[in-house]
Amino acid sequence: MAKKTVKKKIVVKLTRGDVVKLAVATVGSIVAAPLLTTGPLSPFGQLKQQQLEGETTGGHGAETGQYHWGMAINLDLCIGCEYCMRACTATNDVLASDPWNVVIQEKNSAGHTFFLSRPCLHCQNAPCVEVCPVKATYHREDGLVVMDYDRCIGCRYCQVACPYDARQFNWEDRTDENPYVPAWGEPEIERRPRGVIEKCTFCKQRIDAGLAKGLVPGEDREATPACVEICPVGARTFGNLKDPNSKVAQVIASNPTFRLREDLGTEASVYYIPPKEGL
Amino acid sequence: MTTTTLPRKSFQLPFSPVFLVWLGFLAVLLLIGVYSAIQVFIHGLVITNLTDSVPWGLWITVDLSSIALGAGAFTLSAIVYIFGIKRLQPIIRLAVLVGFAGYTSAMLMLLVDIGRPDRFWHPWVFWNVHSVLWEVTMCITVYLMILVTEFAPVIVETKLFDRWPALRKFGHFLHKLTPFLAVLGLVISLLHQSSLGATYGIVKSRPIWFKPSMPIMFVLSAIAAGPAVTVSVAYVMEWIMRKRTVPHDVLQLIARFSGVGLLAYGYIKFWDMAAVTYYGRTPGVSSAFALLQQQTPYSFSFWVGEVLLGILVPAVLFLVPRFNRNPAAAVLGGLSAMAGIIIHRWNVTVGGLFVPLSYTPGTSFQLPIGTYFPAPVEWGVGILVIGYALTVLTLGVRFLPLFNHQEH
Numbered sequence: 001m002a003k004k005t006v007k008k009k010i011v012v013k014l015t016r017g018d019v020v021k022l023a024v025a026t027v028g029s030i031v032a033a034p035l036l037t038t039g040p041l042s043p044f045g046q047l048k049q050q051q052l053e054g055e056t057t058g059g060h061g062a063e064t065g066q067y068h069w070g071m072a073i074n075l076d077l078c079i080g081c082e083y084c085m086r087a088c089t090a091t092n093d094v095l096a097s098d099p100w101n102v103v104i105q106e107k108n109s110a111g112h113t114f115f116l117s118r119p120c121l122h123c124q125n126a127p128c129v130e131v132c133p134v135k136a137t138y139h140r141e142d143g144l145v146v147m148d149y150d151r152c153i154g155c156r157y158c159q160v161a162c163p164y165d166a167r168q169f170n171w172e173d174r175t176d177e178n179p180y181v182p183a184w185g186e187p188e189i190e191r192r193p194r195g196v197i198e199k200c201t202f203c204k205q206r207i208d209a210g211l212a213k214g215l216v217p218g219e220d221r222e223a224t225p226a227c228v229e230i231c232p233v234g235a236r237t238f239g240n241l242k243d244p245n246s247k248v249a250q251v252i253a254s255n256p257t258f259r260l261r262e263d264l265g266t267e268a269s270v271y272y273i274p275p276k277e278g279l
Numbered sequence: 280m281t282t283t284t285l286p287r288k289s290f291q292l293p294f295s296p297v298f299l300v301w302l303g304f305l306a307v308l309l310l311i312g313v314y315s316a317i318q319v320f321i322h323g324l325v326i327t328n329l330t331d332s333v334p335w336g337l338w339i340t341v342d343l344s345s346i347a348l349g350a351g352a353f354t355l356s357a358i359v360y361i362f363g364i365k366r367l368q369p370i371i372r373l374a375v376l377v378g379f380a381g382y383t384s385a386m387l388m389l390l391v392d393i394g395r396p397d398r399f400w401h402p403w404v405f406w407n408v409h410s411v412l413w414e415v416t417m418c419i420t421v422y423l424m425i426l427v428t429e430f431a432p433v434i435v436e437t438k439l440f441d442r443w444p445a446l447r448k449f450g451h452f453l454h455k456l457t458p459f460l461a462v463l464g465l466v467i468s469l470l471h472q473s474s475l476g477a478t479y480g481i482v483k484s485r486p487i488w489f490k491p492s493m494p495i496m497f498v499l500s501a502i503a504a505g506p507a508v509t510v511s512v513a514y515v516m517e518w519i520m521r522k523r524t525v526p527h528d529v530l531q532l533i534a535r536f537s538g539v540g541l542l543a544y545g546y547i548k549f550w551d552m553a554a555v556t557y558y559g560r561t562p563g564v565s566s567a568f569a570l571l572q573q574q575t576p577y578s579f580s581f582w583v584g585e586v587l588l589g590i591l592v593p594a595v596l597f598l599v600p601r602f603n604r605n606p607a608a609a610v611l612g613g614l615s616a617m618a619g620i621i622i623h624r625w626n627v628t629v630g631g632l633f634v635p636l637s638y639t640p641g642t643s644f645q646l647p648i649g650t651y652f653p654a655p656v657e658w659g660v661g662i663l664v665i666g667y668a669l670t671v672l673t674l675g676v677r678f679l680p681l682f683n684h685q686e687h
Contacts, residue, residue, distance in 0.1 A: 106642075132410055133413035136401075153393050168331055261484070279641065
């Protein structure tokens with residue numbers, strides 16, 4: 001093949017009219033884009049407003065709110081009875097094979113058996129919230145990481161990004177019978193539709209209803225997450241981490257604690273008290 | 280002796296027999312694909328083999344691969360319009376068509392993969408600017424618009440637009456913008472081609488994903504393999520349509536470019552393996568790789584699939600002059616580079632998810648290693664996307680003035 005070394009120049013023929021047209025089109029698009037996607041002209045604007053109601057913060061956990069809901073789980077007390085898992089599955093009507101709250105039998109470095117139970121840890125620096133492309137999972141002002149089931153598109157990126165395996169996808173329409181109802185509680189929330197991710201909410205329905213009645217979540221049973229309320233050995237404590245006088249804040253202050261995968265910087269809201277044999 | 284010559288064209292079949300067979304093949308692919316997609320929409324993702332521990336699989340692989348394989352459009356546009364190598368001009372329209380096929384394939388694939396296809400538009404309305412996936416979605420949307428704008432002048436040249444001279448004029452106006460679109464396309468493409476790698480690279484809890492080189496590997500492999508795909512399409516369409524498409528010296532030059540690109544990618548891959556993965560490893564990374572090597576064919580698919588098939592074989596076929604001149608060898612090289620890309624995306628996605636998360640503070644419990652092999656319905660939808668892409672390419676080559684045009 002003969003090498004051609006002649007370089008041809010590319011000539012750009014733009015007239016003044018073209019430049020003006022281009023400028024008008026650019027400015028026009030810049031103005032039109034927000035109007036059409038989120039602004040008053042948007043067919044979705046109304047919908048978006050509706051969905052935004054109740055979503056008071058987009059950002060970084062409980063920075064501004066009066067509450068920061070947190071939990072302490074005492075591994076030294078936990079006997080691995082799985083009551084928390086059962087009560088959670090009944091109360092939130094979770095698919096029994098994919099519980100939100102799991103109980104794992106573990107061994108410490110000396111071979112001593114202990115039990116680790118794990119709800120969603122409600123990270124203040126949550127990988128799932130960061131990666132969601134549509135803000136379907138977000139922080140409430142009280143630090144809870146919750147889902148908007150009407151917004152989730154089911155891409156499953158949050159599930160992939162969660163370090164704690166705390167998210168479940170709805171692979172099919174639910175027709176199963178919940179084996180833990182009514183023995184372990186009655187469903188307090190609707191089943192989630194097919195095609196969305198779901199997760200533990202610290203029973204936000206109880207917290208919200210309780211606060212509206214003037215109850216104290218963590219003190220009054222009615223306003224406390226099902227897993228905490230049912231624990232027969234009192235291994236779980238729940239409450240407002242921002243209030244130094246709350247039971248949970250005092251338990252954390254008076255015990256050695258750790259959080260899961262602290263190295264990832266997720267700032268979980270669930271603190272664990274290690275078994276007295278150590279980890 | 281005089282005979283009257285009727286003013287009509289000599290009668291010939293509108294399609295060559297090869298083309299008819301090809302159309303039949305495409306129809307079979309599309310039928311299988313549409314049937315599978317309907318099954319998924321009726322029954323939900325439960326009929327796939329995806330699970331809560333391996334929620335991404337074949338479809339995400341197809342999705343990432345088709346975007347990477349469409350990278351020829353921005354690479355070649357940049358070469359022609361920014362670096363001024365005007366000799367490659369004759370392939371630009373085909374490259375843009377291949378890019379369009381790749382990007383729309385990815386969108387089609389995502390539509391089936393997400394749990395709620397009815398909410399596909401949410402990322403455009405409910406922005407989460409912190410999400411790399413949102414950034415990728417927006418970039419892909421914008422880039423698809425750029426591709427359409429670049430391609431509009433070609434479409435208005437068809438006979439159909441004889442009736443609408445105003446649209447044709449507008450098309451010619453858009454054509455003047457091509458160099459600017461090439462710059463914009465380059466910027467946007469470098470961003471999202473690498474961000475697709477960042478989609479994995481930022482996930483802190485997954486040991487074999489979390490590394491800063493992930494975006495680099497994605498963007499480099501796309502730049503190297505994308506143009507090779509365009510070359511293969513040009514040759515194959517030539518065989519099917521029985522007509523010259525792009526001058527062969529242009530295709531040979533692009534194949535050489537792709538060969539050099541693959542070698543560069545191969546070198547960076549070596550650097551990544553040594554500097555980032557081996558010397559920069561943490562205990563988590565080491566045990567993750569040990570697990571993959573013991574329990575999955577990860578090593579085999581890495582060395583044979585990604586390195587041999589994806590880099591060395593096509594580099595030889597593109598760079599050794601004897602093979603470079605041979606269209607069949609070039610197509611083989613293109614297919615092999617494509618396979619390399621697809622295997623790389625598969626290894627990243629599925630390999631990364633196979634490694635179980637470790638979050639417990641104890642010493643004995645370990646989540647089971649992930650298992651996944653695509654279900655028939657997943658292969659079916661994959662075939663739909665391939666059938667769709669091939670149909671777009673075929674129709675484009677058949678009906679649009681992609682070749683032999685005069686550039687002003």
